[in-house]
Amino acid sequence: MTGTLTGLDLPRLQKFFDDQVPGAGQLRAELLSGGRSNLTYLLTDGRCSWVLRRPPLGGLTPSAHDMGREYRVVAALRDTGVPVAHAVAQCDDPSVIGTPFAVVTYVSGRVLRTQADLDAFGDADVIRCATALIDTLVALHAIDPNAIGLGDFGRAKGYLGRQVRRWYDQWTRVATRDMPDIETLHSRLAASIPQESEARIVHGDFRVDNTILDPADIGTVRAVVDWEMATLGDPMADLALHLVYRDPAFDPVLGGGGAAATSPRMPAADDLVQRYAVASGRRVANLPFALALGYFKIAVIAEGIHARHLAGHTVGTGFDSVGEAVPALAAAGLAALREPGSC
Incomplete structure (x- = not known):
């Protein structure tokens, strides 16, 4: 999808990626299944893939949706042996998609939900x-x-x-x-x-x-x-x-x-x-x-x-x-x- 998803303004995000993620191409995005709190999207330019996380719509518990904290701990754990995705970019400017967000690399694999x-x-x-x-x-x-x-x-x-x-x-x-x-x-x-x-x-x-x-x-x-x-x-x-x-x-x-x-x-x-x-x-x-x-x-x-x-x-x-x-x-x-x- 190349337009605007609920909770994600893809054209504005594209401008952010053009500036902050060198080599990224035209983005497509989809809402990933699962999760009952922060919204999680899969981004791809056809060559590389990333995951974007942002707070929920109409969030009522702001301290539980701190994107900066999430990004910082993932970045710090990269070489510790605790398996995490690699931190890519963080944005605190709400003018981009309307709220702070964080981007990490996409890790392929299996998620056991049910x-x-x-x-x-x-x-x-x-x-x-x-x-x-x-x-x-x-x-x-x-x-x-x-x-x-x-x-x-x-x-x-x-x-x-x-x-x-x-x-x-x-x-x-x-x-x-x-x-x-x-x-x-x-x-x-x-x-x-x-x-x-x-x-x-x-x-x-x-x-x-x-x-x-x-x-x-x-x-x-x-x-x-x-x-x-x-x-x-x-x-x-x-x-x-x-x-x-x-x-x-x-x-x-x-x-x-x-x-x-x-x-x-x-x-x-x-x-x-x-x-x-x-x-x-x-x-x-x-x-x-x-x-x-x-x-x-x-x-x-x-x-x-x-x-x-x-x-x-x-x-x-x-x-x-x-x-x-x-x-x-x-x-x-x-x-x-x-x-x-x-x-």
Whole structure:
């Protein structure tokens, strides 16, 4: 497509590419499938391909859609062994396409979004995939942020408390209805913030469909994507959120039909925790709190998507069911706090 897509002014973008990406030809663009937050487009000039990310239309949670942060962490991780796309260009000027955006190289591969996507693979491959994801998370958390210029990427202390406050603030911005369980969950989290471990780079949204896998071997991660919520923080929050995505309560957020992450063919949460603990050498302390925080965060994100859908600001299909997930996620968060050690 060579005209203007929803959320993307291609003629203006072409001028930006002519200036910032030497050798780029006439661009074509299409909206990539998947994603419930930032908008993602595939760009090509017939010779090279790139991916552009921009905030959602009518975004109601601005701190969760910081293109500059996403671009910076991807650029810093390039030579660390954590698989990422290569950073190409960043634009903070809203006059180009109406909002800040970032461009990275296109990484070809397979994205496992639904349980049906797993049907082509045997159980051993699915387990290898899940193991590779945990090992990638371990590799990310092993990096010294100061060694790659990210020592100031976030405040090293108080991450968990800031997360509780930030996501409750987001709730007050996006809530479309009263939900007592969210209020109770927030109160209990705020009253039980644990001591944190050493701050490391956290992805903030680590799950199987935020990775690109080798099409010939789903046990190989070619790139981790969607770094919009990355910062410095407690690694346990990343692990716990990865476990939250194992819960079928998450299914409606991706349009229903069974998310790949919730497949019963994936290893049990306890097995994933054990793999992380052994591979990282970290104590998996404070897991109930981190799980509850993960449920709280995803519930708020789902409500934000639901609010944008009600306002007519979503692009693509599969948004009708997202709002259904919020009560179940809030209830699961409360259950995690009531059941120490639960995964």
